[in-house]
Amino acid sequence: MVKYTLFYMKINGRAGGIRLMLDYLKVPFEDKTFERSEWPTVKPTTPFGQVPVLYVDDDKLVLPETLAIYRYLAAKHGAIPDSLEDQALCDAYADHVQDYMSKLVLFVYAVIHQKPKERILEYREESLKFLQERLFPDLQKQLEKNGTGWMVGDKPTWLDFFVADVVDNHLYWKEENGDEVPEKILNHHEKVFSLPGLEKRLEERKTLFPPKDMFKF
Amino acid sequence: MVKYTLFYMKINGRAGGIRLMLDYLKVPFEDKTFERSEWPTVKPTTPFGQVPVLYVDDDKLVLPETLAIYRYLAAKHGAIPDSLEDQALCDAYADHVQDYMSKLVLFVYAVIHQKPKERILEYREESLKFLQERLFPDLQKQLEKNGTGWMVGDKPTWLDFFVADVVDNHLYWKEENGDEVPEKILNHHEKVFSLPGLEKRLEERKTLFPPKDMFKF
Known part of the structure; x- marks a missing residue:
């Protein structure tokens, strides 16, 4: 079985929808997250200095860019249109x-x-x-x-x-x-x-928004 | 035969590479262009208020967004990887x-x-x-x-x-x-x-850059 690791911050952000899609498709994956404070250390280890990154079978395919990750997983597991x-x-x-x-x-x-x-x-x-x-x-x-x-x-x-x-x-x-x-x-x-299939992830999702006062300025 | 119309300004901009790809693939298309001054009139006629737009068989498929156009034409005519x-x-x-x-x-x-x-x-x-x-x-x-x-x-x-x-x-x-x-x-x-297959388009391309002093400020 293919081993997927989705690597992102411990927030919903750009990975929240990918997590939901994988749960709906019943595709197991490791949801590997890091804290915002770790970003400076993490950044240089990513292909484009960005997250999310999808790792397929460790480093067989290392895929950055949110939409590329969505499209690839969808094409593999049946969430892409036919035509x-x-x-x-x-x-x-x-x-x-x-x-x-x-x-x-x-x-x-x-x-x-x-x-x-x-x-x-x-x-x-x-x-x-x-x-x-x-x-x-x-x-x-x-x-x-x-x-x-x-x-x-x-x-x-x-x-x-x-x-x-x-x-x-x-x-x-x-x-x-x-x-x-x-x-x-x-x-x-x-x-x-x-x-x-989304029930558990939606509960977790509630805990993964940054505090609302973060964008008070 | 499918009728493609690529709609964009009379510059290279975001459409230049699509034109080259179609020439290389020997895919005929109508290269429909408008002048920059016409943009306010043209904008409301486009799906997202943006160009380029690809029209397939007139309005059978009306496709905005540069990368979506590239990917679609490439998938149809053999410029997409196999895997x-x-x-x-x-x-x-x-x-x-x-x-x-x-x-x-x-x-x-x-x-x-x-x-x-x-x-x-x-x-x-x-x-x-x-x-x-x-x-x-x-x-x-x-x-x-x-x-x-x-x-x-x-x-x-x-x-x-x-x-x-x-x-x-x-x-x-x-x-x-x-x-x-x-x-x-x-x-x-x-x-x-x-x-x-690109020779003619590359000649035309030279004439489709805006004047260099446009970005003097």
Whole structure:
């Protein structure tokens, strides 16, 4: 049997959705985590100076980059659409989410590195603007068009786990009475998180968000 | 026969490498371009408010996002590795290049939107730092490890066209006596641009760079 090790920080972050997908697919893996304080020591040991990294049979395949990990595991274990056309749509929507993530990361890093407050606010506004004016409407439109409750086709794919994970993170961090999340996207999040096999991981997940006051600035 | 229309601005930008790949694969396509000044009118007609977009048989498949377009066309026409492991490595390295692009885009937009000079310089420095300290060494290491002259495996894949295109853009824009490009990466660029079938497109390509003084600030 193939031995998978998923290596990431002891938070949900970018690995939360991968963990959920693997549980749903009943694929055993070692969930190897490290503390945020260990990052400077860990960073040079990773291929791109980034996590998550997937190790397949120790170092037979050492795979960085979140989406590459999702896609590979999904293709191996049945969470990828059958047609090249639907696979391409998964790729496109996932990269659209990544466009949002690259804006969000600017905000997060600005907080962590204590940039001036006006810069932090500028980055927060830009990522929220993209989310509200671009990403959410585009995901909502696709869910309406597809009509099965899943992002693409009529069964869960890796894209569903990726999207639901990012939406769940947003729901955790968003301010009360803050921006609204469109209904179809909330339904999609609920549908993914209600899949069988996720129960234990969802309990653990609650403990793996950083404290909310971390992003007070 | 499938009818492909690649829709992008009348520049190399993100579509240059896709055009080269299609020529190499002898896949006919309509190269539909628009002028930069038309962008405000064009933007709302695209799925994500972004280009390039690939239209397959008019609107049978409307595919945004550069890497999704590369991967789909490559999978259809024989420029994708055979094994899922090598496909995953292609994905990972391409996303690593995208990480650089997302930093470069901050610099480019800051110039276009006439942000304060110190911000422009900060973004330029950050993108160059990532290129020199992270992306180039990682690409160089992979070329050494693979040893065939191609990024992954022993034949050209979509990743080769993507990487060579980004390197070519960098070579166009970089200042004389500016930062060095590692030798194996230069050899790789040369190897891709010397593939048969690209001759006509490479002539056209020379005319599709914006004027160099565009990024004087």
